[in-house]
Amino acid sequence: xxxxxxxxxxxxxxxxxxxxxxxxxxxxxxxxxxxxxxxxxxxxxxxxxxxxxxxxxxxxxxxxxxxxxxxxxxxxxxxxxxxxxxxxxxxxxxxxxxxxxxxxxxxxxxxxxxxx
Numbered sequence: 165x166x167x168x169x170x171x172x173x174x175x176x177x178x179x180x181x182x183x184x185x186x187x188x189x190x191x192x193x194x195x196x197x198x199x200x201x202x203x204x205x206x207x208x209x210x211x212x213x214x215x216x217x218x219x220x221x222x223x224x225x226x227x228x229x230x231x232x233x234x235x236x237x238x239x240x241x242x243x244x245x246x247x248x249x250x251x252x253x254x255x256x257x258x259x260x261x262x263x264x265x266x267x268x269x270x271x272x273x274x275x276x277x278x279x280x
Contacts (some may be wrong), residue, residue: 179250183211186248186257190214193261203272205242216244216268220278225271234263244268 187209194207194216205217221241229236239245248260 180211182250186250186252186254187211187214189254189257190246190248190261193258194265197261197265198268201269201272203277204268212246212248212250214246214248215239216264218242218244218268218272220275222271222275224275225267228267228271229264232263232267234260234267236264 190212191207191209191214194214198204198207198216203219205219206215208215208217219242222244223238223241225244226236226238237245244264246260246264248257252260
C-alpha cells in the first residue's frame with residue numbers, strides 16, 4: 165500500500181542510520197566547541213533533532229541565523245533547536261555546526277547575562 169512506501173524508502177536508503185551519523189557529527193562538534201562555554205547549559209540530541217540550551221532567552225538568535233542563511237528555531241525561550249535535512253554531506257554538516265557555534269558565541273557575548 166502507498167502508506168508503507170515511505171517506510172520502505174527509509175529502510176532501503178538507511179536514512180535512520182544516516183540521521184544518527186550526522187547527528188553524532190553535530191553533537192561531537194558542539195561538545196568540542198561549546199561545552200564549558202559560559203551561557204551554555206546543555207547540549208543534547210536524538211538523531212538529527214538537536215538542542216543547545218542557553219542560560220538566557222535567545223529568540224534573537226533566529227534572526228541572527230537567518231541573516232547568515234541558516235534556519236534554526238528556539239524552543240522554550242532558551243533552547244536553540246536544529247532539525248537539518250537528511251541529505252546533508254559530512255562537509256555541509258560541519259559548516260552548519262561551525263556557523264551555529266559562531267552565532268551562539270556571538271549572541272552570548274552581546275546579550276546580558278540572566279539575572280538571578
